[in-house]
Amino acid sequence: MSGLVSRRTFLGHCHRAAALAALIPSSLLYGQEPANGFSWKAGIARSVITPEKAVWLAGYGSKRSPEGKLHDLWMKALALEDTAGQRAVLITSDFQGVPRSMSDLVFAEAEKRFGLKRDQILFTFSHNHCGPRLGDDLIDYYPVEADQEELVRQYTARMVTETVDLIGRALAALAPARLQQGSGKATFAVNRRNNREADIPQLLADGAALKGPVDHTVPVLTVTRPDGTLAAILFGYACHPTTLSFLQWCGDYPGFAQLELEQNHPGATAMFVNTCGGDQNPLPRRTVALCEKYGHQLAVGVEEALKQPLTPIASTLRTAFEIVDLPYLMVVSRDELTAYRQDRNAIRARWAERLLKKLDAGDTFEAAYPYPVHAWQLGGEMLVIAQGAETVVDYALRFKQKYGPGTWVMGYTDDMISYIPSRRVWDEGGYEGGSNLFEYGRPALRWAGDIEERIAATVEKLVAQVRAKQ
Numbered sequence: 444m445s446g447l448v449s450r451r452t453f454l455g456h457c458h459r460a461a462a463l464a465a466l467i468p469s470s471l472l473y474g475q476e477p478a479n480g481f482s483w484k485a486g487i488a489r490s491v492i493t494p495e496k497a498v499w500l501a502g503y504g505s506k507r508s509p510e511g512k513l514h515d516l517w518m519k520a521l522a523l524e525d526t527a528g529q530r531a532v533l534i535t536s537d538f539q540g541v542p543r544s545m546s547d548l549v550f551a552e553a554e555k556r557f558g559l560k561r562d563q564i565l566f567t568f569s570h571n572h573c574g575p576r577l578g579d580d581l582i583d584y585y586p587v588e589a590d591q592e593e594l595v596r597q598y599t600a601r602m603v604t605e606t607v608d609l610i611g612r613a614l615a616a617l618a619p620a621r622l623q624q625g626s627g628k629a630t631f632a633v634n635r636r637n638n639r640e641a642d643i644p645q646l647l648a649d650g651a652a653l654k655g656p657v658d659h660t661v662p663v664l665t666v667t668r669p670d671g672t673l674a675a676i677l678f679g680y681a682c683h684p685t686t687l688s689f690l691q692w693c694g695d696y697p698g699f700a701q702l703e704l705e706q707n708h709p710g711a712t713a714m715f716v717n718t719c720g721g722d723q724n725p726l727p728r729r730t731v732a733l734c735e736k737y738g739h740q741l742a743v744g745v746e747e748a749l750k751q752p753l754t755p756i757a758s759t760l761r762t763a764f765e766i767v768d769l770p771y772l773m774v775v776s777r778d779e780l781t782a783y784r785q786d787r788n789a790i791r792a793r794w795a796e797r798l799l800k801k802l803d804a805g806d807t808f809e810a811a812y813p814y815p816v817h818a819w820q821l822g823g824e825m826l827v828i829a830q831g832a833e834t835v836v837d838y839a840l841r842f843k844q845k846y847g848p849g850t851w852v853m854g855y856t857d858d859m860i861s862y863i864p865s866r867r868v869w870d871e872g873g874y875e876g877g878s879n880l881f882e883y884g885r886p887a888l889r890w891a892g893d894i895e896e897r898i899a900a901t902v903e904k905l906v907a908q909v910r911a912k913q
């Protein structure tokens with residue numbers, strides 16, 4: 444990176460600073476903020492979510508009965524309230540995929556009990572493949588066994604109650620705090636579309652450059668109490684938690700990173716968000732030693748950020764939310780489903796069978812999927828863009844470039860849905876961009892080619908709302 448700042452960039456920064464200053468209430472600009480800077484309120488709550496019964500591990504498209512645990516799985520919540528009393532709650536979890544059928548119940552109950560609207564809650568999941576199945580997420584991925592369906596149903600219902608309770612406890616714990624942010628780096632994520640997994644060890648040994656876009660940034664947000672104690676560390680990384688594919692509960696690399704940070708900072712709650720890791724893998728992989736190593740590398744990235752001067756975040760909170768319809772390229776027909784019934788791919792055969800039953804029952808298929816997009820503006824300094832599903836890294840790179848420093852772009856929010864390719868990945872095809880929506884139970888094989896532009900237009904609208912003058 445060059446130390447020179449071009450005139451255009453400099454003027455851009457000035458312009459942005461002026462625009463941001465206009466957003467900050469004059470009470471904060473002119474010294475009415477409490478002198479100690481602890482003008483936010485923050486509340487933190489946590490729950491162990493490790494299943495007590497034999498719910499299968501999620502992901503990898505097969506039956507995976509659990510065989511004990513390496514460490515517990517967690518769900519954690521950070522509630523925030525600004526000086527004007529505006530509230531929001533961020534939930535992080537070691538779940539592989541939260542389906543809309545589950546999160547909608549949480550949102551409805553949270554509105555009823557706490558008056559929180561949809562724009563005020565982000566329900567994120569790390570996409571941990573050593574976490575449990577939930578509801579109808581990846582419904583056709585697994586063999587159908589009645590006992591297992593019942594266990595998944597019971598566990599999911601318990602988790603809905605647990606999540607609502609967690610939100611309530613985080614809100615009840617609201618107390619003065621200072622928010623600050625910074626960023627570090629970790630380099631173990633590899634673009635899995637552009638590098639063959641088998642080649643990675645040799646390429647790394649040779650010091651060769653790996654191909655394809657990555658996002659090695661580790662964004663960090665700290666919550667500090669007036670007595671100086673660190674109450675929470677929120678951090679992100681763009682990479683699949685798929686180091687391990689064994690049968691023990693654990694949080695994969697984000698689980699190890701959170702444990703290490705909590706050991707380093709007793710009393711602090713470490714919270715992880717998967718930024719846009721849809722096409723990124725931790726490579727090489729498949730051993731506990733590698734998983735611990737990546738967790739450690741990520742924790743080191745966070746610690747390095749904490750050693751740098753952090754940027755304080757002014758106590759103003761604006762939130763916006765919208766559902767944008769993402770159209771499928773073509774909805775699957777009865778004839779196609781009838782042919783797929785005999786498919787050698789067991790997932791596709793189960794998918795065809797299930798959808799044919801729906802058609803027989805008189806159902807029709809939607810031509811588009813309702814896709815959740817959020818924007819949160821914290822002070823003038825931090826912008827959170829949060830999107831549903833498995834967003835590929837291009838989304839983070841695009842929105843960080845467009846909206847500038849302090850921008851976090853999270854995938855895996857509210858609803859698992861499927862991969863969300865950028866136009867580049869859609870044009871290339873392959874696993875994340877091609878005809879694989881059947882794996883997620885969608886009534887189509889591919890997204891339409893313009894979904895990136897539809898999402899970007901929605902993000903632009905929401906960012907304008909949260910950055911608008913009041």
Ligand SMILES: [Zn+2]
Pocket residue numbers: 570683721833
């Ligand atoms: Zn995935």
